Amino acid sequence: MNGGATTQVTQTRARRPWVALIAATRLEAEPLLEAWGAENKTGETESPDKHGKAPGFVTTEIIHRRWHVFTDIPGAHRGGEDMGAVVVETGYDKTNTAQALTSLLERARASWLPVPAHPDWDPKPRLVLQFGIAGAYPPSGLDVGDLVVATEEIYGDTGAWTPEGWLSTECFGMPLLEVAGRPSWNRFVLDRAVAGRATRRLRWREPGAVEGSADVAHVEAGSCITMSCVTGTSEQADELWQRWGVLAESMEGAAAAQVCLLYGVPLLEVRAISNLVGDRDRGQWDVTGAAARAARAAAYLLARIGEILPPNPDGPGDEG
Template sequence: MLLVLTATANEMRAAFPEAPAVAQGETAGYEVGGRSVLLGVTGVGLLNTALCAGQWLARPDVVGVVDLGIAGGYDLGGTPMGSVCFAWQETWPEYGLLDEQGAADPEALGFAQGEAGGRKVWNRLKLSPVRDAGRMGLTLGEDWLRAAGVTVSGVTGTPERAGWLELSCNGQMENMEGFAAAYAATLRGLPFLEVRTISNLVGSREPGDWNLKGALRSLHDVATTLFAA
């Protein structure tokens, strides 16, 4: 059984409109594309995601993890509004020793977060989306984009901060859960796939740079493609 995570009930409802309603911190079984999945709504942010994923991945019948949701794009020329992206990397830029500008050196304290695949995990995880999608029997859309994810605890609110994250993290899409979900799956040795629809320009609060409703609507097409029979 695959565990399918979203941060919010709205994202889960958008992706699977015919599924039972799932509240934050809860799961529900569902049949999609002729297979059984476990739908789980974690709540927003790294902490909620880590707590829920740790609990749900203790189930022996979970054999893979899919993280679905919306995300901001750092460069709408590369990741246009409404486009679908799958993550090949996740970075948590806030882990480590912070300087006066809010930049973190993940190795300055000397404490790695842990080990996965025989390597220390500091603030970055390399993912294998094509391989892991295949391992889980999932289909990636032909026009979906490959993107580097940046997981933050607070939504980036200025162009200056957005520019720094894009440069320092090789960032293409910003979210608040991806690193935690990926790390939880990696520690269990499970295949992992993160797919997000671009809803806004990171760092902008201008209404014209946001389309949350459109990004949510696209999640249904994402789920339909992923679980195509």
């Protein structure tokens, strides 16, 4: 008995979990968008995937960046059916990457995402997945077409030159970033559990799931370096490898890692090797093939996103 009092039940609409995807260039993003049926289209579209679902999507431009927003991850299964996705073409190099990713995360916090059909998305993504091309350092054992999953990102050219040689940011006496009392200098450690699950999934994938044929790419996980000036001599490549011991080099990874650390969002970085780092010879590069392979790897992981994601202790809707 409640003495006639009316019990009021407040129902809260569940927020929609989602993942963010970032690629530096149109060339790197297009193979994924083509696989999802969203290339060269503007406005909300309903296009059924192979499972018979019709994920709405919209392509728009925000601050000179192309955004592609999907209400469902096309082809997702094993826990991924009820997740959205936003693909952003950031532009290459550190500043473009940091600006575009920050814009995405801030708009999500303010509920300003251009979302079709389902506006109540979580205020931050469960994961940021960065995909694209990279150059491999010869001692890594990687070759053109292989895949690399970053466990750590390093700013390779942030520091100081002295008559005695190059010094890292530690020479400044203050960290580049400090979060929760933990300083970061040149190195940013990614979520290794996420990287490990992604690496294992790529290694265990069924033949042809990523490549479109029976060939299976070599997959390695480890440290990667970010350089604004692309390494173009064997001498410089050897010097950087001796200093950092990295697998591969890009122009964006560390910037994404720094922004993700600031916002408390895990970053998964998956790249395909377009060239070996050393004396620059574009005739030996395969940029288009590597971009397609990285995008297929990203699509493969997203189709199994429930196996890759970290636990979500905050629950949906918590801003953390």
